[in-house]
Amino acid sequence: MKKTTIFIVLATLCLISKLNAQIPIRLTGQLHSGNGKPLSGATLVITDTKLSTTTDELGNFIFPTAPPKGTISVSYTGYISQTISFNQENRNLKIILNSKENSLEDIQINAGYYSVKDKERTGTIAKVNAATIANQPVSNPLAALQGRVAGLVITQRNGLPGSDFNVQLRGRSSIQSGTSPLYLINGVPFPSETVAQVSTIFANSPLNTINPADIESIEVLKDADATAIYGSRGANGVILITTKKGKAGSTKAELNLSAGAGQITRGIEMMDTREYLQMRREAFANDKITPTIANAPDLLAWDTNRDQNFPNLLTGGTAHTQNAQLRLSGGSPLTSYALSANYYKETTVFPGETGLNRKDANLNINHQSPDNRFSLNLSAGYGISVNTLYSSDLSSAVATVPNSPSPYSLEGKLIWSENGVNFSNPLAMTFEPNDYRTNRFNGNAVMGYQLLKSLRLKLTTGFNSTSVNQFTATPIAAQNPSGAPTGYATFGDNFNQTWTAEPQIDYSLNLKRYGNLSMLLGGTWQGTFTRGTLVQASGYTNDLLIGSMAAAATRTPTNSYADYRYQAVFARINYNYESKYLINLTARRDGSSRFGPGKRFANFGALGAAWVFSEEEIIRDKLSFLSFGKIRASYGLTGNDQINNYQYLDSYIPSLSYAGQTGLYPNRLFNDSYGWESNKKLEVNLELGLLKDRIRISTGFFRNLSGNQLVSYSLPGQTGFSSILQNLDARIENRGLEIELNTVNLKGKTFTWSTSANLTFARNRLLEFPGLAASSYASTYFIGEALNVLQGYHYTGINQTTGAYQFQDKNGDGQLNTLDYYLLGTKDPRFYGGFSNTFMYKGFFLDIFFQFAKQKGTDLIYGASGLVGSRNNVPKALLDRWSPSNPGAKYQAYSQSNSGPINTARPLIRLSDAAIVDASYIRLKNVAFSYSLSEKTIKKTGLSSAKISLQAQNLLTITPYEGLDPESQSPSTLPPLRMVSIGLQLIL
Structure with missing residues (x-):
């Protein structure tokens, strides 16, 4: 009996001990750096569980429930990771992380459907973080990427607020289909091209409604391994924009205020009145024509002593920016939030009240259950952008005659004539409004549930809505009253809405000594x-009524409608053996409503592999200076469906066909046999880290082959249609070399100097085009040449008898036509990139960034279309014109006649090799300077931190190009402005 009692007691004690060992505990702690600085945002994961959390701004962390004992893995970018043991007795941890030099170990890269450590990625993904974006005084996220990503060419269309951008990743891969990357904001597709019904000045980019200060990071996915999981949508690359999210901790308030000013970087020096009148008189003398009031009012009717600087009047103003943002964030380890509101205003350099006003707000909520099995992330953003501009870019009027009548009368009204002679008043354009109002809403919800230890379910849903309301008008006040004009206006509405739903299953398996799957x-x-509507209204007799459709005498309405459907299934298998051998296999089957019933589905996929050879023992032992080394390669197939909707259907459009009755007539032939374009991508890359990763080098070669091209193929006239869309077995190659370099040159206790650079060599060419010589594209594309190939005449100098430009008659038939064209190369850059140097000393920060390109461009003067000597002002450089006393001049003689050899040569010089010049440049793209007040200084104020900053964009451009801007190369478009901004950041 006594033995039995003892046994029962011992068994009870063992059971109690076992039960106590299984009771969850509350685990807390603090995380600091070696010098005692709290580390905010560090990631902590309890080993062999899915329990994780992050530290708040004071370095504190909490696990509400944790196993009674185990280990916790702690990681933070730039610091050496640690694994710490804990138990019931040691449940309040004090953890110190030591910094490491520029490590790749813990940098997380967003690959869209999954995230991966930079060290372990097999694809090519470039990342631009929030700090880099914040250092630039830009209103569009794309502007923050210029020159900073290898293989990515971003060109700003103009210097107007809300400007559009041309974006091309690794070259042009299609003859006629779209070549823009796929843009995703928090996983939801977002339009990058303007959705306005009418766009005349290219200043309504939807991305301009996104506040750059709300962006956490932008990832650019390039190769097949990175993009194939997006299937056809990723054929031209993928740009992922991730907005900022809340972090656990006490409520933090961040206030950012800034103001700036901008002007054109450089102007074109035009002739003054004396030089202009000399040109005009000489032109009449050369043409042997006597000036009269009718053909030369500038010589005979207008004040020849008046000298007006129209370039300065029209584009010489100062643009101003104002930016204010308030951001609140905080929460518990289980539920965190972030809320921001922003106001941004930017004016133009044009006269008058024009510019952009943007207001937006963003909300993010993160929640996870106490056992970390369920998670929910909600993000929503709403923005209103009002862009008040003119119908035309005033840069197009800088050639106004310098002794024209003054634009305004003493009463402030437009003047249209002087001494009985009418003239075109350039400031009439300031009476022609072109207003855009854009409303943008985007939201997404990501729900996850840990069903089993290795199995997680996830559902991502998203919605994006963008609407544009546009109003343009030409009132009576903007027209010469001598013709008894009436006003006319255009009313446009366009609505774009996208929804997505993406369920996912993620399964991970630890194979122990065999790796992870x-x-x-x-x-x-x-x-x-x-959906879009457009109403063109005319016949207004009173400018006060021009905003009313009902007040118009005539109204012509049109509307448009499109409904696009896309669906896909995708899979990814990743094998990781000791973080040394990595294999990534992706596959996707896409379906698109843009193809006929039998061609809607296609299969795409990719294989990526990497070998981290620096993990090999022999490498570690023999090459101690090599801290990191990886070879990776990928190959895959993607597609492209970036064509208009309903192209495979035969369609009809309405027409007033008979006796004023509306009828229908066909405008497109039925063809359901065309299918997806295909893009085969190959890449090989070498990544090296030297001297404890203080030097990092990445070199990658890529070759993309695009085939099965979708083109508009010409048809014989007797078919009743000019063309039909079909596939053509043409192949386009884009190949190149990308080099990236990051170094930490000096690193001390108080001073750090680092450098970052990227360089891209790229080439585009047409490899195959069956039947090209007999097609309508025979004079446009050439085998072995770039798609953007230039062709034209060979310029041989100025004819010393006529004073006109002359060109080589290639075939000797005595005529100059397209048969005399030569191939003149391409404007595609031969190489391009950027490099920056960053200096940090105590609270001071300085970053200097240069952008460069080696390329050709169109000459400012040879590429102009005007007749030099007509009633238009011209650049002062044209003073070097041919005359008997100046036979070696650069430019042909003056003429104002629409006939004769000089006029004949005028359009030909634009199509010659003389008009193709060196447009290479090195641009001081961005300078960012800031000073953060010391903790001792701000401690008395109650603030957590305070920073003042000075930022500048487009400060200096070194180039042989004589035009306004070597990047946009447009003589009649406002170039990107030089902007300088001063700011203040306060964090409570």
């Missing part, structure tokens, strides 16, 4: 609905 399976359903 992870698998992802998912599906995509996407719909994009577009």
Whole structure:
């Protein structure tokens, strides 16, 4: 009996001990750096569980429930990771992380459907973080990427607020289909091209409604391994924009205020009145024509002593910017939030009240259950952008005659004539409004549930809506009253809506000594609905009524409608053996409503592999200076469906066909046999880290082959249609070399100097085009040449008898036509890139960034279309014109006649090799300077931090190009401005 009692007691004690060992505990702690600085945002994961959390701004962390004992893995970018043990007795941890030199170990890269450590990625993904974006005084996120990503060419269309951008990643891969990357904001597709019904000045980019200060990071996915999981949508690359999210901790308030000013970087020196009148008189003398009031009012009717600087009047103003943002964030380890509101205003350099006003707000909520099995992330953003501009870019009027009548009368009204002679008043354009009002809403919800230890379910849903209301008008006040004009206006509305739903299953398996295997399976359903209306109204007799459609005498309405459907299934298998051998396999089956019933689905996929050879023992032992080394390669197939909707259907449009009755007539032939374009991508890359990663080098070669081209193929006239869309077995190659370099040159206790650079060599060419010589494209594309190839005449100098430009008659038939064209190269850059140097000393920060390109461009003067000697002002450089006393001049003789050899040569010089010049440049793209007040200084104020900053964009451009801007190369478009901004940041 006594033995039995003892046994029962011992068993009870063992059971109690076992039960106590299984009771969850509350685990807390603090995380600091070696010098005692709290580390905010560090990641902590309890080993062999899915329990994780992050530290707040004071370095504190909490696990509400944790196993009674175990280990916790702690990682933070730039610091050496640690694994710390804990138990019931040691449940309040004090953890110190030591910094390491520029490590790749813990840098997380967003790959869209998954994230991966930079060290372990097999694809090519470039990342631009929030700090880099914040250092630039820009209103569009794309402007923050210029020159900073290898292989990515971004060109700003103009210097107007809300400007559009041309974006091309690794070259042009299609003859006629779209070549823009796929843009995703928090996983939801977002339009990058203007959705306005009428766009005359290219200043309504939807991305301009996104506040750059709300962006956490931008990832650019390039190769097949990175983009194939997006299937056809990623054929031209993928740009992922991730907005900022809340972090656990006490409520933090961040206030950012800035103001700036901008002007054109450089102007074109035009002739003054004396030089201009000399040109005009000489032109009449050369043409042997006597000036009269009718053909030369500038010589005979207008004040010849008046000298007006129209370039300065029209584009010489100062643009101003104002920016204010308030951001609140905080929460518990289980639920965190972030809320921001922003106001941004930017004016133009034009006279008058024009510019952009933007207001936006963003909300993010993160929640996870106490056992970390369920997670929810909600993000929503709403923005209103009002862009008040003119119908035309005033830069197009800088050639106004310098002794023209003054634009305004003493009463402030436009003047249209002087001494009985009418003239075109350039400031009439300031009476022609072109207003855009853009409303943008985007939101997404990501729900996850840990069903099993290795199995996680996830559902991502998203919605994006962009609407544009546009009003343009030409009132009576903007027209010469001598013709009894009436006003006319255009009213446009366009609505674009996209929804997505993507369920996913993520399974991970620890094979122990055989490595780790992870698998992802998912599906995509996407719909994009577009609706537009356009009303052209005319016959207004009172400018006060021009905003009313009902007041117009005549109204011509049109409307448009499109409904696009896309669906796909995708899978990813990733194998990781000791973080040394990595294999990534992706596959996707896409379906698109833009193809006929039998061609809607296609299969795409990619294989990526990497070998981290620096993990080999022999490498570590023999090459101690090599801290990191990886060879990776990928190959895959993607598609492209960036064509208009309903192209495979036969369609009809309405027409007033008979006796004023509306009828229908066909405008497109039925063809359901065309299918997806294909893009085969190959890449090989070498990554090296030297001297504890203080030097990092990445060199990658890529070759993309695009085939099965979708083109508009010409048809014989007897068919009743000019063309039909079909596939053509043409192949386009884009190949290149990308080099990236990051170094930490000096690193001390108080001073750090680092350098970052990227360089891209790229080439585009047409490899195959069956039947090209007999097609309508025979004079446009050439085998072995770039798609953007230039062709034209060979310029041989100035004829010493006529004073006109002359060109080589290639075939000797005595005529100059397209048969005499030569291939003149391409404007595609031969190489391009950027480099920056960053200096940090105590609280001071300085970053200097240069952008450069080696390229050709169109000459300012040879590329102009005007007749030099007509009633238009011209650049002062044209004073070097041919005359009997100046036979070696650069430019032909003056003439104002629409006939004769000089006029004949005028359009030909634009199409010659003389007009193709060196447009290479090195631009001081961005300078950012800031000073953060010391903790001792701000401690008395109650603030957590305070910083003042000075930022500048487009400060200096070194180039042989004589035009306004070597990047945009447009003589009649406002170039990107030089902007300088001063700011203040306060954090409570």
